Amino acid sequence: MRRKSQINKSLLVIKAVYVKEMKIWLRYPSWIFTFIALPYMISGLFYGVGYSIAGPSATKNFASNTGIDDPFLYYLLGSLVFMMTTLICEDIGSSIRMEQMRGTFELHYLSPSNKALIWSSYILPHGTISLLTMFISALPPLIYRFGFQSIISLIIGLLILFIGIIPIFGIGLIMAALTVKYKEPWAVINVVRTIITVCSGFYYPLTILPYWLQLVSQFVPTSHITMLLREVLLANRRLIFSDYRFTLLLFLSLIYFVLGYGFFVRWERNARRSGELSKY
């Protein structure tokens, strides 16, 4: 009985965070529209400029450089993973920072709710918006290109993304801890985000990078998400769960989540001791 009431309380916490964050999202709907439109704009820019300089042999050159014959979908997919990464990483950090700025951060610590549960719940609203905008963006061109067969591939793609959200959330928690500790660490976040972008191969195959950078990319979870998604959705290959990249993605998801969470909890413990929680 007591256990049941504990579960109910936890669900209430999750619901409260979800409703609050979704309410903030829906208050500025122009952002959601931007997230749906931006992948098309980025893809259109690359495709348009590339086609203009290379002429009729553009698609042939692209296929021989990347192994994929549809540049528009290639960039669209890369842009979607890029957007999702940016969205989750930055929003986890900025949501917690906003609580500090609005003076509501300390109030969470006065409530009897489990703090770990509160901060972990943030993944759900931001995950919902990311997956939803990605789905709306990707569905029409994929159906247009591959027909309704692509829906099965899309479901597998969503599974990869779902797993992919976990390590990104871990990175987001590290960024959140940096944000609240150093107050204005956007500069550091900017560097981290850029390194992730370069090493993830959102817009190019990783094989064109120097060998040492390819090795670094193996430790960046988004590089595996991008590669797996391209194979499933664009090259129409079935996902083999024994594929080393899938195993590596699962492993990295666990590592980054534990690392991010540990980092945040460590900062939180220190902040409680030093009274830093309310300083901004």
Added chain:
Amino acid sequence: MLGGVENYLNIRERLLELYATTYKSIKIYFRYPMWIVSDILTTPLWILVLFIPILLFLPPGQWSNPTYIQYFYWGMVFWTIISSALWSFGMSIRREQQMGTIELLFLSNSSRLTLFAGRLATRFISLVTDLLVMALTIYLFFNTTVVIIDPLLLIFYLTLSIFLSLGFGMMYGGIVLKLKNPNALNNILQFIIMGLGGIFIPVQMLPEPLKKIALVFPFSYSVDLVRYAAMGTSTILPLYEEILIVILSTIVFNIIGIKILRKIEMNSKKTGKLGTY
């Protein structure tokens, strides 16, 4: 008349206003030195992220073609100029709103243009830094040296482009006062101008339907003049016609920008929506 107050200020007082806003923005800029370091570190990486996807359309043997690389270089410079205008005006208005100082600023008889253009000073410092860092990056990664054929003419055309984007920024700043949330619109506008304005490659190289659209954007002509001075490329229209178009557009954009800012400010004051965000 600005903000409903008789505009009797002389040039000296206007210059004092400009000094104050520039001083404020430079002080804020240097208060966060990590941002400057972060910009210097990330600019070369963003060049790779933006250049490589375009180069994938060419055979690998042409990835270091100096003409294309220099087209992209000047495209990046223009990207910085246009986004500076959007973010300077849009964001400085938004920032003052959030800090609760916009009402106080609009109670003063200062020029609205000066109030928000102060941030351009830091954007200019950032532009010069970016120019140098980007030139070094393309030299290191693509083995291409940026050659400038006529430096004086280039400075003139770049200055003209900055003033053109200033006018555009003002028109946009007025919209920000109305919309409140500029970030989303900034991102979209940037890509529309970049994609349709012949910024990264000369308009002559664009496919036919895009070429016609590009000719409507004044930025297509200003970037064309910059490429002409820097690389010696041929211009879309006869040189003097292009200069005339850019100068006229600059004047028109600035006049419209000031009028829009003034009108929306008056409306916001009437409806009491100035400080709401």
